[in-house]
Amino acid sequence: MVLEHELKTYEQKLPELLADEGKFVLIHESEVAGCFGTYEDAIRAGYTRYGLKTFLVKQIHAVEQVQYFMRPISPCPT
Amino acid sequence: MPHVTLQISPFGPIVDVLLGVSGARAAALQAAAQPIPPAVQIRGLIDTGASGTCIDPASLKSLGLSPTGVVPILTPSTGNLPHFCNQFDVSLTLLHADHRLHFDTVAVMESNLAAQGIHALIGRDILGKCLFVYDGQAGTFTLAF
Numbered sequence A: 001m002v003l004e005h006e007l008k009t010y011e012q013k014l015p016e017l018l019a020d021e022g023k024f025v026l027i028h029e030s031e032v033a034g035c036f037g038t039y040e041d042a043i044r045a046g047y048t049r050y051g052l053k054t055f056l057v058k059q060i061h062a063v064e065q066v067q068y069f070m071r072p073i074s075p076c077p078t
Numbered sequence B: 001m002p003h004v005t006l007q008i009s010p011f012g013p014i015v016d017v018l019l020g021v022s023g024a025r026a027a028a029l030q031a032a033a034q035p036i037p038p039a040v041q042i043r044g045l046i047d048t049g050a051s052g053t054c055i056d057p058a059s060l061k062s063l064g065l066s067p068t069g070v071v072p073i074l075t076p077s078t079g080n081l082p083h084f085c086n087q088f089d090v091s092l093t094l095l096h097a098d099h100r101l102h103f104d105t106v107a108v109m110e111s112n113l114a115a116q117g118i119h120a121l122i123g124r125d126i127l128g129k130c131l132f133v134y135d136g137q138a139g140t141f142t143l144a145f
Helices: A004-020 A039-050 B023-031 B057-061
Strands: A024-028 A031-036 A056-059 B003-007 B014-021 B040-046 B053-055 B069-074 B083-094 B101-112 B120-122 B131-135 B140-144
Touching: A004 A024, A004 A031, A004 A056, A024 A039, A031 A039, A039 A056, A039 B023, A039 B101, A056 B069, B014 B023, B014 B120, B023 B083, B023 B101, B053 B057, B053 B083, B057 B101, B069 B101
Parallel strands: B040 B120, B053 B101
Antiparallel strands: A024 A031, A024 A056, B003 B140, B014 B040, B014 B083, B053 B120, B069 B083, B083 B101, B131 B140
């Protein structure tokens, strides 16, 4: 999985990130670069800071938010 | 409020969409002296049953993107356990002869859709920024934004 390292960092840091629940966290490898009010701001900060390297933008939630689809679509493997 | 009214096709309310890299990614490509992949025109089905927007992998591949997120999704085909799905930042432009609705940075999920005759499901994340009217009796739908 491409973002495996970043997702592990998110899980490890989640207890402290919950102070910013609802915001969007920017993570590269083990580094938490910051929390942002909007998805657009977090993405912009990611490309500014890391260029074309891998980074993760994720909305902070105590309970993972699931996306629902009524149509039988087949998600691609990560 | 600008609006477009289109015929409901046999597939449902279909819109032509221009799919491109996000503005921030385009700037990063430019800074790295790399070419910006041209946007591709795709067919999107407006789906009020989709909480987010999905794009077929073939369309995403042409933009040379790397995922910037992973989200759990549930569909009738996944059963009760969520599947994890890559998320990409893209730009989307709803195309019409008179009006264009442009989103510079949108999070979209990757899902196989081409077999259904479409390349994208336009979900409630986009509809949340529009007014959508489905007039089944007239056989038309209207998007206002």
